[in-house]
Amino acid sequence: xxxxxGFSRALREAAPGLSRRFFECxxxxxxxxxxxxxxxxxxxxxxxxxxxxxxxxxxxLCTTTKLFSPSTYYTCPPFPTRYFRAFTxxxxxxxxxxxxxxxxxxxxxxxxxxxxxxxxxxxxxxPDASSNTVAYWLLGxxxxxxxxVVFGGLTRLTESGLSITEWKPVTGSLPPMSEADWExxxxxxxxSPEFKMLNSRMTLDEFKSIYWMEWIHRIWGRFVGLSxxxxxxxxxxxxxxxxxxxxxxxxxxxxxxxxxxxxxxxVKSGLKDDLFAPGSHPRVSQYRLTAHLGAAFIxxxxxxxxxxxxxxxxxxxxATPDAANATLNALKNPALRPFKRYVSFLAGLVxxxxxxxxxxxxxxxxxxxxxxPYMGLGLTPPKSELWDKFYSRAADNSDLWWxxxxxNPSLVQLDHRILATTTFTAxxxxxxxxxxxxxxxxxxRAAQRGVHxxxxxVFLQVTLxxxxxxxLVPTGLASAxxxxxxxxxxxxxxxxxxxWFPTQAARILxxxxxxxxxxxxxxxxxxxxxxxxxxxxxxxxxxxxxATAGIMPIVTAVGLIFSAGAEGTLRDQLSKRDLEKCxxxxxKQVRSE
Numbered sequence: 001x002x003x004x005x006g007f008s009r010a011l012r013e014a015a016p017g018l019s020r021r022f023f024e025c026x027x028x029x030x031x032x033x034x035x036x037x038x039x040x041x042x043x044x045x046x047x048x049x050x051x052x053x054x055x056x057x058x059x060x061l062c063t064t065t066k067l068f069s070p071s072t073y074y075t076c077p078p079f080p081t082r083y084f085r086a087f088t089x090x091x092x093x094x095x096x097x098x099x100x101x102x103x104x105x106x107x108x109x110x111x112x113x114x115x116x117x118x119x120x121x122x123x124x125x126x127p128d129a130s131s132n133t134v135a136y137w138l139l140g141x142x143x144x145x146x147x148x149v150v151f152g153g154l155t156r157l158t159e160s161g162l163s164i165t166e167w168k169p170v171t172g173s174l175p176p177m178s179e180a181d182w183e184x185x186x187x188x189x190x191x192s193p194e195f196k197m198l199n200s201r202m203t204l205d206e207f208k209s210i211y212w213m214e215w216i217h218r219i220w221g222r223f224v225g226l227s228x229x230x231x232x233x234x235x236x237x238x239x240x241x242x243x244x245x246x247x248x249x250x251x252x253x254x255x256x257x258x259x260x261x262x263x264x265x266x267v268k269s270g271l272k273d274d275l276f277a278p279g280s281h282p283r284v285s286q287y288r289l290t291a292h293l294g295a296a297f298i299x300x301x302x303x304x305x306x307x308x309x310x311x312x313x314x315x316x317x318x319a320t321p322d323a324a325n326a327t328l329n330a331l332k333n334p335a336l337r338p339f340k341r342y343v344s345f346l347a348g349l350v351x352x353x354x355x356x357x358x359x360x361x362x363x364x365x366x367x368x369x370x371x372x373p374y375m376g377l378g379l380t381p382p383k384s385e386l387w388d389k390f391y392s393r394a395a396d397n398s399d400l401w402w403x404x405x406x407x408n409p410s411l412v413q414l415d416h417r418i419l420a421t422t423t424f425t426a427x428x429x430x431x432x433x434x435x436x437x438x439x440x441x442x443x444x445r446a447a448q449r450g451v452h453x454x455x456x457x458v459f460l461q462v463t464l465x466x467x468x469x470x471x472l473v474p475t476g477l478a479s480a481x482x483x484x485x486x487x488x489x490x491x492x493x494x495x496x497x498x499x500w501f502p503t504q505a506a507r508i509l510x511x512x513x514x515x516x517x518x519x520x521x522x523x524x525x526x527x528x529x530x531x532x533x534x535x536x537x538x539x540x541x542x543x544x545x546x547a548t549a550g551i552m553p554i555v556t557a558v559g560l561i562f563s564a565g566a567e568g569t570l571r572d573q574l575s576k577r578d579l580e581k582c583x584x585x586x587x588k589q590v591r592s593e
Contacts, residue, residue: 126243128508129317130310134235138307141228145300146486148220153482157475160213162194165271167264175215192271193282225256248306255299262292286362293358308497313505324509331501335442340499346426347492353419354485360416365409366473372466386411420465427458450495457488
């Protein structure tokens with residue numbers, strides 16, 4: 001490791017013979033030890049004066065020191081002296097930036113043994129914070145999941161989900177390539193309950209249209225998985241993600257794989273032989289459909305939330321210390337706790353309402369009671385219809401209430417109406433709460449705009465839901481209603497991210513405050529230095545030392561070349577005229593010191 005006390009020690013350690021050649025070049029071969037000591041004392045005093053004085057141009061740093069015998073000692077080569085003093089001056093100026101820097105350095109050296117183990121334990125393969133590139137990739141993956149959720153709804157609305165009767169994750173990636181392949185797939189579909197009971201008159205061309213819908217949905221799911229797993233492995237290998245984020249990415253990858261299994265598990269429920277029984281309707285299980293939809297929502301929310309979390313963390317870490325502390329103190333205000341809890345409750349309510357919509361879709365409950373706000377002759381259907389014993393399977397009717405809530409289309413639609421109305425009321429209550437005088441004082445401006453966004457989306461979603469019901473569930477409106485539920489949940493998550501306390505950013509900022517105390521000097525400059533070091537994949541405090549380690553050997557080699565060339569030719573090149581050009585006033589000034 002290179003020494004930290006100046007250019008002279010670096011040169012002596014890199015090239016032990018360099019000092020001897022300098023003395024030979026300068027005619028000091030026969031100098032006594034006392035003379036050399038006195039000359040070193042003069043040079044040290046002159047260096048201290050130069051470090052205290054304003055910076056001069058590089059060419060003015062060449063100083064001629066006249067020693068004890070003018071006939072024996074003459075001027076030193078300007079190149080080594082100039083760069084030696086320039087480096088010494090800059091080093092001393094950097095080490096004495098503030099009066100407290102020396103105290104900090106001394107305290108840090110005294111505590112080096114105590115902090116050594118902690119520093120070693122902090123060294124890790126993972127950086128402290130993930131990069132913004134990972135955040136943008138997560139947001140892009142979330143957008144892809146958003147798209148596949150909407151397209152999956154279109155697949156269900158067009159009754160295309162049961163057109164592919166096999167699950168081949170690898171070989172099933174290619175569609176039929178010839179007429180023989182199409183005939184083979186159509187033959188498999190003709191043996192399904194859906195074809196025999198609903199689509200017995202379907203032609204090959206009509207089958208191709210629903211086949212392409214399901215094939216695109218499946219190939220899109222494979223794309224989501226590959227576009228997540230491969231970049232995630234790359235980002236982890238390239239040290240672009242923190243340790244907690246790496247664990248989250250692993251969990252999301254597992255959730256994507258589980259989502260693929262749920263998709264086939266759902267399709268398989270629509271291919272059972274018991275659906276051939278009279279009175280049966282060949283459709284997928286509403287339970288499995290809701291599980292498939294819920295897993296997709298959770299996967300989307302995990303990607304979206306973590307992307308927002310990374311962007312917000314990096315924004316705080318790149319802000320000035322005062323701005324970051326002000327933001328953290330504002331978000332840590334106890335007056336915001338009721339608002340945060342309410343936003344969490346609202347997000348859960350929106351999610352449950354969307355899942356009840358999945359039950360409505362699975363049971364085709366939107367095709368009955370196509371009116372609003374009434375359901376038949378009143379606001380609710382008759383009690384006998386809501387709690388029908390037809391759906392009970394237990395002898396004592398102990399499962400009557402929950403089977404009707406999950407399998408009775410009339411009660412399922414009523415539940416969805418109640419949940420949707422409750423969600424709308426909760427959003428309006430949130431808007432009124434945010435406009436109160438107490439909340440306006442503590443609520444960030446971005447959160448206030450987020451509340452307005454949630455209000456706008458809930459109005460849009462209610463309008464789409466009522467319109468879809470009144471027009472007997474047209475494909476376009478039903479798909480827009482499903483997308484609106486995810487959009488409303490998205491904006492609720494955005495609102496939550498604007499008021500949530502960033503724990504990881506606060507922890508990293510606290511660690512950097514400790515690092516700044518050890519580094520000394522200006523906190524803002526040290527923060528910038530730490531950020532640059534971390535962006536290059538280096539731990540704080542190592543970037544400058546590694547840069548010095550890379551530059552110092554080059555400077556040393558250049559010094560060796562110049563000194564070797566000057567050793568044999570300097571005496572011949574210097575003339576009496578050159579000696580007279582060096583100002584004598586500077587020599588007198590050095591002697592007076």
